Amino acid sequence: MGGRIRRVVVHRRDVVRDRSNRREGRLFTGHLGRSHVVDSVDRRGKQLVVEFSNGGGMVVRLGMSGRITLGDGSKRNPATAHQHLAWMIEPSRPSQSPIRMSFIDPRRFGGVYLFSSIEDCRERLLAGLGPEATSIQGIHLGERLGRTRRAVKAALLDQSVLAGVGNIYADEALHRAGVHPERSGRSISLVEAKRLAAAIRLTLKRAIQVGGSTLRDHVLPDGSPGGFVGEHEVYGRGGEPCLSCGRQLEVIQIASRSSTFCPTCQG
DNA sequence: CTTGCGTCCTGCTCGC
């Protein structure tokens, strides 16, 4: 904290979203052009929230292929493919060396969203986000799932129900909890909701520990792959045997997303 | 209100 953002370079304007969430990078340099002191860096669900000392800030969404890389700010480094933004962090203490940060996103599903005040951020960018998946309690999950008839898998992917779970970890958590992904949200009992909440917390905790799942794009800021893929029990294993019972894992579509599950363990 | 589906985008895999 207290570091200063300097030398913002916008390589692709449409990765930056303006006040109306449109792809509009012109305002970016105007907004960030003068150096800003970083007051805080936080996470809400899948978004990174960076607040500046002037009250404004930015929300970074990585989408599915986005990442932020860290580099030595005292060295020159050429822009790599799909590097849409780059900036320097000048530390508050002169003894520390500057850090170069880049936003890289091949598919451009992610982006950087600017906000002018923390109220603006809450209302426009964080409004409607459900509780944090990393700390979700069974009673709260059950109460939220009970409001919908949708498939429980679809509900888990809905960030307004629960913030922070995507397709991979929804499948993994449902399998770990022994819940069929097509079950209606309101059919989930309190006992099952508690089991599911614990499975979500555990799955995310473990995935974060080992650096996430590298399938196609995701790598850690230093370029190394995440270690969770080797621990996937169902995702990406359709047709292969269930690690618990040996039954062939099935793949179906729910909410236009692939869902892999074990018909026996998740009956 | 609720729910589902099309859209965006590129890299990888598969089949011929």
Place this chain on the structure above:
DNA sequence: TGCGAGCAGGACGCAA
């Protein structure tokens, strides 16, 4: 060996 089609997915907008 080469090439094109198909697929994957997070969030949003729109339609039924």
